[in-house]
Amino acid sequence: NAGVTQTPKFQVLKTGQSMTLQCAQDMNHEYMSWYRQDPGMGLRLIHYSVGAGITDQGEVPNGYNVSRSTTEDFPLRLLSAAPSQTSVYFCASSYQGGLDTQYFGPGTRLTVL
Amino acid sequence: AQSVTQLGSHVSVSEGALVLLRCNYSSSVPPYLFWYVQYPNQGLQLLLKYTSAATLVKGINGFEAEFKKSETSFHLTKPSAHMSDAAEYFCAVSENYGGSQGNLIFGKGTKLSVKP
Numbered sequence: 001n002a003g004v005t006q007t008p009k010f011q012v013l014k015t016g017q018s019m020t021l022q023c024a025q026d027m028n029h030e031y032m033s034w035y036r037q038d039p040g041m042g043l044r045l046i047h048y049s050v051g052a053g054i055t056d057q058g059e060v061p062n063g064y065n066v067s068r069s070t071t072e073d074f075p076l077r078l079l080s081a082a083p084s085q086t087s088v089y090f091c092a093s094s095y096q097g098g099l100d101t102q103y104f105g106p107g108t109r110l111t112v113l
Numbered sequence: 114a115q116s117v118t119q120l121g122s123h124v125s126v127s128e129g130a131l132v133l134l135r136c137n138y139s140s141s142v143p144p145y146l147f148w149y150v151q152y153p154n155q156g157l158q159l160l161l162k163y164t165s166a167a168t169l170v171k172g173i174n175g176f177e178a179e180f181k182k183s184e185t186s187f188h189l190t191k192p193s194a195h196m197s198d199a200a201e202y203f204c205a206v207s208e209n210y211g212g213s214q215g216n217l218i219f220g221k222g223t224k225l226s227v228k229p
Contacts, residue, residue: 042222044219098207101159
C-alpha cells in the first residue's frame with residue numbers, strides 16, 4: 001500500500017494564480033482531511049470529508065475549495081492564491097473521523113509570492 | 114469547544130534524561146487524546162492514543178502518556194531520551210459524541226531537542 005500520497009511536494013505560485021493540491025489514499029478510508037501547518041500554529045483543519053460527495057469546512061476554510069468525487073481522492077483547490085496561504089499542507093485519512101488514527105501524507109510546501 | 118494547550122514550544126534534554134512534554138485539554142464530552150510525532154520534513158505519525166480504556170497508554174519508541182481527568186492533562190513521557198527522539202510532538206483531542214465523529218484539534222506543538 002502506498003498509504004496517503006500528495007503531489008506536488010513543492011510549489012511556488014504568484015499572487016492570484018490558482019492551483020490544485022492532490023491527495024490520494026489507497027486504504028479505503030471514508031474520512032479525509034486537509035490541514036495547514038504554520039510555524040508556532042500547529043496544524044489547523046481546512047476542510048474535511050466523511051465520504052464521497054460529502055465535504056465540510058474546518059477551522060480555516062477561506063480561500064480553499066474541496067470536492068470528493070471518489071473515496072480515494074480529495075483535492076484541495078486554491079482559487080486565487082495569496083501570500084497568507086504560504087504554508088505546508090498535509091492531507092490525512094482515517095477509517096472513522098477524528099476518533100481514529102490519522103494517516104498523514106508527506107506534505108506539500110507552498111510558497112505564494 | 115475542544116482545545117489543546119501544549120506548555121513549552123521548545124524542550125531540550127540530554128541524552129539519557131527523562132522526557133516530559135506537557136499537554137492540557139478542554140472538552141465538553143469524554144475526549145479521545147492523541148500524541149503525534151513529526152520528524153524533519155515528514156508528515157505526522159501516531160505515537161499513542163487514549164480512547165477511554167486504560168488511563169496509562171503505551172506507545173511506540175518507549176513513549177507513554179497518562180490521562181488525568183481531574184487535571185485535564187495528557188502528558189507524554191519517556192524515561193531515557195535518545196538522539197533519534199529529536200522531533201516535533203503534537204498533542205491532539207477529538208470529542209466522542211457517542212459515536213458521531215468529532216474532528217481532530219491539534220496543539221501548537223513542542224519541538225524536542227536532545228543533546229549528546
